[in-house]
Every structure is written in C-alpha cells, then in structure tokens.
Amino acid sequence: MANSLGLTLYGMSARRETVAAPEPAPPRPAGRLIWLHAPQADDARSMAELARRLLHEDGHPVLLTCGVPVAPIPGVIIQPPPPDTQPDARAFLDHWKPDIALMAEGELRPALLLEARARQVPLLMVDGRAPHFQRERAGWYPGLVRSSLACFQYVLVRDEAAARAFRKAGATPTQIKLSGRMEEGSAALRCTEAERAALARVISTRPVWLAVGLPPAEEDAVIAAHHAALRLAHRLLLIIVPQDPSRAGELARRMEEAEGWAVARRAADQEPDAETAVYIADTASENGLWYRLAPITFLGGSLYGSGCLTDPLQAAALGSGIIHGPRPGAYGAVFGRLGAARAARLVASANDMAEALGDLLSPDRAARLAQAAWSVASDGVDVTDRVLELIRRTLGED
Incomplete structure (x- = not known):
C-alpha cells in the first residue's frame, strides 16, 4: 500500500522549498x-x-x-x-x-x-x-x-x-x-465567591449590563446605548472592562465631566453604590466575576474594532446574554452557532445597540437569550x- x-x-x-530546521x-x-x-x-x-x-x-x-x-x-x-x-x-x-x-x-x-x-x-x-x-x-x-x-x-x-x-x-x-x-474548552471562568456575593449585595436589585474588552473605537457607542437605556431604567448600572486598563482614568473623567455620571473604579477599591452609573473594572482576569453579575454582555471589538476580543462562550457558560457587532474576529464559527440558536443579538450600529439593550432590559427576554447561549456553551x-x-x-x- x-x-x-x-x-x-x-x-x-x-x-x-527550503525551510528552517524544526526545533528539537x-x-x-x-x-x-x-x-x-x-x-x-x-x-x-x-x-x-x-x-x-x-x-x-x-x-x-x-x-x-x-x-x-x-x-x-x-x-x-x-x-x-x-x-x-x-x-x-x-x-x-x-x-x-x-x-x-x-x-x-x-x-x-x-x-x-x-x-x-x-x-x-x-x-x-x-x-x-x-x-x-x-x-x-x-x-x-x-x-x-x-x-x-x-x-x-x-x-x-x-x-x-x-x-x-x-x-x-x-x-x-x-x-x-x-x-x-x-x-x-469553554469551562466557566472562576471567581472568588466572597467577592461575587459582596458585590451582589451592593448592586442589590439594580439592572446591570457589561461591556467587556471595550476598545476606544466603541466607547461612544456604549455611552450612547447607556444614555438611551437609562431613560427606560434609571437605576441601570454599566460595568466596563476596557481593552486597555490604562485608559480607565481618562474614560472615568470623560464620563464624569461630559456625561455627568458618577463613576467608580475597581482598581481604586471603589464600589458601585446606589449613585454610581458606571463601574470601570480596570483589574486583570476578573471576567468570571462580571459575567456572573451582568445578565447582558456586549462583546467589545465586534462592532467597530478589529474583531471580538473575548471568547463568547465564556459569557454564555455563565448565563450572560450576548450582544455583539458584525466583526467576529477569531470567533466566527462560535458566533455562527450562537446565531443559529438565537442565542445572541447582532447589532450593526450604536443605535442598534441601544435598541437591543432596551429590549433585553426585560428580564424574561434576557433570560431566554441567556438560556439559549448557555445551551450552546454546554453542547x-x-x-x-x-x-x-x-x-x-x-x-x-x-
């Protein structure tokens, strides 16, 4: 044979062709x-x-x-x-x-x-x-x-x-x-249960959404969506995990001065109290905590960036409903599966994001999206x- x-x-x-000798x-x-x-x-x-x-x-x-x-x-x-x-x-x-x-x-x-x-x-x-x-x-x-x-x-x-x-x-x-x-390999990301419980007590019954891996190009879209959603749910809390944690200070000043929002920062050991509109999670490797606290997640990089920066199945595995843009990056096949299962919301603009967020502030709609996403993640x-x-x-x- x-x-x-x-x-x-x-x-x-x-x-x-001549190629370099492989490493031992x-x-x-x-x-x-x-x-x-x-x-x-x-x-x-x-x-x-x-x-x-x-x-x-x-x-x-x-x-x-x-x-x-x-x-x-x-x-x-x-x-x-x-x-x-x-x-x-x-x-x-x-x-x-x-x-x-x-x-x-x-x-x-x-x-x-x-x-x-x-x-x-x-x-x-x-x-x-x-x-x-x-x-x-x-x-x-x-x-x-x-x-x-x-x-x-x-x-x-x-x-x-x-x-x-x-x-x-x-x-x-x-x-x-x-x-x-x-x-x-989309096992649920870990977090410290004591931290989760403490933050859950602080947040209490407030509605929460998360923008994870947020690049500068998409900050305006997230801010606009938060503005629109606050008209529907005035106690809404936005958690931002910036793509570049070093931008956290500049981003906080911008939202405090230009938007008039109260902003807290994780790296400064601040907590999101009842007056906080935005909580900037500028510390490393805590996405497992934020996915557990936020029933809705926007995946940064997927709207105007170079492509989605974080694994969608990590959010899905922890029961967070997904909003994403048209740029999947390395996760095209994953987004295809999520889309086929109606387990994520695709948005093409800042206006679309605001509309999707407003729709998902309804707990039953967010829960259906999250359940479908979890089914894909555990498949x-x-x-x-x-x-x-x-x-x-x-x-x-x-």
Whole structure:
C-alpha cells in the first residue's frame, strides 16, 4: 500500500522549498501517550478540552498537534504536526510512539496515517465534518482517500450530512458513528465567591449590563446605548472592562465631566453604590466575576474594532446574554452557532445597540437569550464523555 500510485503521487506533491530546521522535540513522557491532532483553531478548542480531561481524569500524558498556534494548556505537550511525508512521519512516530491517535474534523494526512497503521497505532476520527487533504496538498490521488479512511477504527461524525460525506469518500457503515459535536474548552471562568456575593449585595436589585474588552473605537457607542437605556431604567448600572486598563482614568473623567455620571473604579477599591452609573473594572482576569453579575454582555471589538476580543462562550457558560457587532474576529464559527440558536443579538450600529439593550432590559427576554447561549456553551459534554469512553475501551482500560 505504501507504494501505491496514489501515495506516490501524493509524495511528489510535497513542497520542495527550503525551510528552517524544526526545533528539537521535547522528550517523550513516560507512560501511555495519547496523541490528539487538530487541523485548525476551531478544532483545537474541542481537542484542548479533551486533552484537559484525559490529563486530569486519567492521568495520561497528552500530545496535541495543531496546524495553527494554540494557547498553552498546563500539562499538555503542544507541537506543530510534522510535514506529511514518509520520512517525517517515521521520525515523528519513532520519537513519540503514541499509544492511540485521534484526528479531528476530517483532515487526512496519508503518509502519517499509513505509517501509524503499519505500527498498529489505533486511530480514531472525531468531530468529523468531511474528509479532505491539507489545502496545500489538494489533488487527485487514486485510491488514497479510501485507503486513508481505512486506517481509522471509528469515524465519529457531527451530523448526518457529515456521515454522508464520509460514506461517499469510502468509509464503511461499520466505521461511521453519528455522535454530534464535541465539547469546546469553554469551562466557566472562576471567581472568588466572597467577592461575587459582596458585590451582589451592593448592586442589590439594580439592572446591570457589561461591556467587556471595550476598545476606544466603541466607547461612544456604549455611552450612547447607556444614555438611551437609562431613560427606560434609571437605576441601570454599566460595568466596563476596557481593552486597555490604562485608559480607565481618562474614560472615568470623560464620563464624569461630559456625561455627568458618577463613576467608580475597581482598581481604586471603589464600589458601585446606589449613585454610581458606571463601574470601570480596570483589574486583570476578573471576567468570571462580571459575567456572573451582568445578565447582558456586549462583546467589545465586534462592532467597530478589529474583531471580538473575548471568547463568547465564556459569557454564555455563565448565563450572560450576548450582544455583539458584525466583526467576529477569531470567533466566527462560535458566533455562527450562537446565531443559529438565537442565542445572541447582532447589532450593526450604536443605535442598534441601544435598541437591543432596551429590549433585553426585560428580564424574561434576557433570560431566554441567556438560556439559549448557555445551551450552546454546554453542547457537546455528552459527546466528549463518549469519546473518553471509547479511548479507554480501545486502550483496554474500561
């Protein structure tokens, strides 16, 4: 099979440009090593969550490879995938010697897959959408898609459309399992419960909304929306997490002098008392606290900025309804899911934001939006559980 026409042509398609030598790989850890591969950032989110659970629940070392940069995950080895040539595949597998490998989405790396199967490494496809080669290696290679798919013991797909795509490409009915989407790494951000309870007592029954990751370009829009909403709910409190905390002082002075609002700042140990119209949260890493206190969140950067600056699922996981602009940044797929579930409000202007905020000041409407968002954020937990069970069964650990 290694000398098939398809694989030969595929090998000839590899780029022959001169590239810098890769950095030496870290040592292989002792014990059973689980190898996870995610082609793109969206896939990396669900694989990162799987990696965390494997490490914490089973204690296995985990290697995660991804074609794009991935944020560090404590305890998980993160490496770029090897070039998909037979020599590179052999060197990679010689070094890491994985006990099982899971590939996400549907990307096929024939040289690596065929070499892994020759070494009897169990292979699973998870979160499958459609089989394909790497974009730069796209082409027609006789029989290579089918022989690559034959390497997998199971192909777990998101939906029936994905199942049809894999069947059409040559996967057998016994391989394909309709599983659904895996859980993404959107676990609820932590906060100090004593802090939350204390601020909740101070805020009491006041309505609250949050602008998180707010860039200077969107300050006017948020101020205008707050002005409009105060006509409907005069006790409304706005919490602002500025993109740049160093702007907090200037922003506070502007709103106090130009808008006539009472402003308090977190960094100055001030509290949002009954007269405070705006509370500036200019301290680091407390978004978990603000999402718990605010039933409505505007995601900064998504209206006039360079793109959304914070993960929408973090707000969704904590029951905060989402308002966002048309610029998703790195979260296009997430916003697509939220939109399909009617779990977020898309606004295109400052006027739209004011209208959406006014509408969501109705507690029942905000609650429906937040519930739908929470459902999206928690989607896939059962699927990840089943993938973990399949890994354990394949490794004989059931």
